[in-house]
Amino acid sequence: MAILEFEKPLYEIEEKIKELKKISESSGMDVSDQVELFEKQALEYKNELYSNLTPAQRLQIARHSERPTFLDYVKLMTTDFIELHGDREGTDDRAIIGGVAKMGDQNVMIIGTQKGKSTKENLIYNFGMPQPQGYRKALRLFYHANKFNMPIVTLIDTPGAYPGIKAEETAQGTAIAVNLREMAKLGVPIIAVITGEGCSGGALGLAVADKVLMLEHSYYTVISPEGCASILWRDASKAGVAAEALKITSEDLLGLEIIDGIVKEPLGGAHNDYEMIGKNLQEAILKSINELKGTAPDKLKEERYNKFRRMGVFCQ
Amino acid sequence: MTVKDWFKQRKEMQIARRTQETPVDDSIGKLWVKCYSCDAQLLRKDVEENLEVCPKCGYHFRINARTRIHQLFDEGSFQELFGNITTADPLEFTDTEAYKKRIVQAKAKTNMNEAVVSGVGKIEGHEVAAAVMDFEFMGGSMGSVVGEKVTLAMEEALKRKIPMIAITASGGARMQESILSLMQMAKTSCAVAKLNEAGLLYITVLTEPTFGGVTASFATLGDIIIAEQDARIGFAGRRVIEQTIRQNLPADFQTANYLMKFGQIDMISSRADLKSTIAKLISLHTK
Ligand SMILES: [Zn+2]
Numbered sequence: 396m397a398i399l400e401f402e403k404p405l406y407e408i409e410e411k412i413k414e415l416k417k418i419s420e421s422s423g424m425d426v427s428d429q430v431e432l433f434e435k436q437a438l439e440y441k442n443e444l445y446s447n448l449t450p451a452q453r454l455q456i457a458r459h460s461e462r463p464t465f466l467d468y469v470k471l472m473t474t475d476f477i478e479l480h481g482d483r484e485g486t487d488d489r490a491i492i493g494g495v496a497k498m499g500d501q502n503v504m505i506i507g508t509q510k511g512k513s514t515k516e517n518l519i520y521n522f523g524m525p526q527p528q529g530y531r532k533a534l535r536l537f538y539h540a541n542k543f544n545m546p547i548v549t550l551i552d553t554p555g556a557y558p559g560i561k562a563e564e565t566a567q568g569t570a571i572a573v574n575l576r577e578m579a580k581l582g583v584p585i586i587a588v589i590t591g592e593g594c595s596g597g598a599l600g601l602a603v604a605d606k607v608l609m610l611e612h613s614y615y616t617v618i619s620p621e622g623c624a625s626i627l628w629r630d631a632s633k634a635g636v637a638a639e640a641l642k643i644t645s646e647d648l649l650g651l652e653i654i655d656g657i658v659k660e661p662l663g664g665a666h667n668d669y670e671m672i673g674k675n676l677q678e679a680i681l682k683s684i685n686e687l688k689g690t691a692p693d694k695l696k697e698e699r700y701n702k703f704r705r706m707g708v709f710c711q
Numbered sequence: 712m713t714v715k716d717w718f719k720q721r722k723e724m725q726i727a728r729r730t731q732e733t734p735v736d737d738s739i740g741k742l743w744v745k746c747y748s749c750d751a752q753l754l755r756k757d758v759e760e761n762l763e764v765c766p767k768c769g770y771h772f773r774i775n776a777r778t779r780i781h782q783l784f785d786e787g788s789f790q791e792l793f794g795n796i797t798t799a800d801p802l803e804f805t806d807t808e809a810y811k812k813r814i815v816q817a818k819a820k821t822n823m824n825e826a827v828v829s830g831v832g833k834i835e836g837h838e839v840a841a842a843v844m845d846f847e848f849m850g851g852s853m854g855s856v857v858g859e860k861v862t863l864a865m866e867e868a869l870k871r872k873i874p875m876i877a878i879t880a881s882g883g884a885r886m887q888e889s890i891l892s893l894m895q896m897a898k899t900s901c902a903v904a905k906l907n908e909a910g911l912l913y914i915t916v917l918t919e920p921t922f923g924g925v926t927a928s929f930a931t932l933g934d935i936i937i938a939e940q941d942a943r944i945g946f947a948g949r950r951v952i953e954q955t956i957r958q959n960l961p962a963d964f965q966t967a968n969y970l971m972k973f974g975q976i977d978m979i980s981s982r983a984d985l986k987s988t989i990a991k992l993i994s995l996h997t998k
Contacts, residue, residue: 558947568926568946575900707855708801
């Protein structure tokens with residue numbers, strides 16, 4: 396498993412414990428008291444470490460190369476997933492994947508941005524950066540869900556919508572804008588979850604939802620801390636400071652009433668225990684769906700409108 | 712490529728570079744100004760009388776919200792609304808300068824409260840609700856106040872059952888308000904959904920420059936989208952794209968003509984024609 400810089404001391408303690416165990420095995424010496432003490436200390440250190448992470452450190456967890464991806468969550472949380480491809484206009488963007496599935500007893504439309512875990516995969520999924528055609532495919536699937544009265548679940552993990560020539564030629568801004576507007580018109584429950592990176596309009600384009608959840612170590616922001624640092628501080632190395640100032644953590648956003656809930660991650664981050672994060676997330680999603688399921692479409696839309704209508708802080 | 716084409720391309724590149732490096736038209740207030748496009752020395756007064764368009768080459772200079780309102784609305788008809796809504800600093804944001812201080816500076820520089828003016832007014836007799844953005848105020852960036860005032864203008868259109876006009880000029884989101892500024896994209900777009908459902912005409916006029924979060928929300932959601940001549944419009948900024956793809960961009964990249972070529976807008980209008988075009992469109996949509 397890839398070890399992050401700030402996790403190194405913990406890794407070293409764990410290595411020491413392993414070594415100690417090995418020595419005791421080979422020499423027959425009983426060091427169990429010592430091992431126990433070390434393990435206790437390691438756990439304390441671990442708890443301490445992960446409950447006091449800086450936003451910049453959590454950013455590394457959110458971007459961890461082994462963090463579960465959309466397709467992992469589909470596998471962990473649903474059965475009978477059938478992918479529905481294509482925007483019907485010439486493209487099947489691989490950075491956004493969607494399809495129908497069963498989550499518990501519930502039929503859902505599940506759509507998300509897909510990242511890769513290797514360079515090869517990332518080339519296929521374009522590092523989770525959708526083209527306009529990805530947003531248009533998502534829109535087609537939103538309409539489909541609306542037609543068949545299926546709750547929509549979106550899972551978001553993207554560094555942003557792709558900035559490129561073709562993306563501009565085919566109207567990246569418009570594609571996102573249309574999704575924002577059309578999501579407001581849907582009469583089915585929408586649950587959006589920021590699972591990793593929730594960067595800018597590229598994330599929001601799937602997140603005009605009745606309930607917006609965040610995984611504990613995910614982040615949600617108007618601009619990446621690096622981008623913000625290079626524009627406002629004119630120094631990309633100030634990303635840590637920018638991450639702090641931008642208030643991007645799940646706790647910050649719950650406090651600002653931008654999101655509706657936080658899904659607890661396994662100690663050290665989602666990549667440490669796929670089963671556990673899958674279970675926690677599925678529970679949270681199903682709970683939200685059940686809360687919303689009985690609501691009439693017009694009421695759902697009105698409440699969704701009011702939810703976003705309230706956002707913003709100003710003087711009057 | 713002919714020599715003529717080459718000169719044309721070089722000119723376009725020059726304009727792209729200069730307007731990029733000069734975020735605000737610094738010519739305002741001086742007696743003489745130099746045209747970005749044709750280098751002509753122009754009398755400030757002549758430019759003003761020509762709707763801030765170069766009398767020599769027709770290049771459209773950026774204009775602020777007040778000038779726009781003056782040019783577009785029937786004399787004395789525009790009534791500003793929601794001007795009492797002002798900027799807060801909910802995140803107590805400080806980069807190299809405190810956000811509070813930046814706001815004070817922007818107010819002093821522009822004599823504006825924020826980067827948008829909302830209100831109602833008449834265009835050749837047609838009553839409309841409007842939101843007019845101002846690039847001079849912190850690059851026309853959209854924070855909570857811009858989002859709120861744009862939404863309120865749309866809700867005013869709903870209340871009065873009149874068309875809505877949005878005139879955009881923005882570098883994108885107001886980073887100092889972080890997630891709150893991102894949410895303004897959702898808020899304004901949801902308000903457009905309401906206009907749609909009420910069957911009200913919504914016209915957007917994209918002016919130099921319109922980018923980022925404004926492009927990816929209410930700007931490109933018009934039933935009819937007009938780009939003003941010489942405007943540059945896009946989602947990602949030129950520099951971001953260049954850094955990402957590491958190749959040179961076409962000379963006409965993200966210009967109004969470029970957007971027209973790729974079917975993203977309904978039309979390009981000169982500033983001189985804008986008022987009558989909007990008026991005509993409104994009457995063509997009125998029974
Ligand atoms: Zn000129």
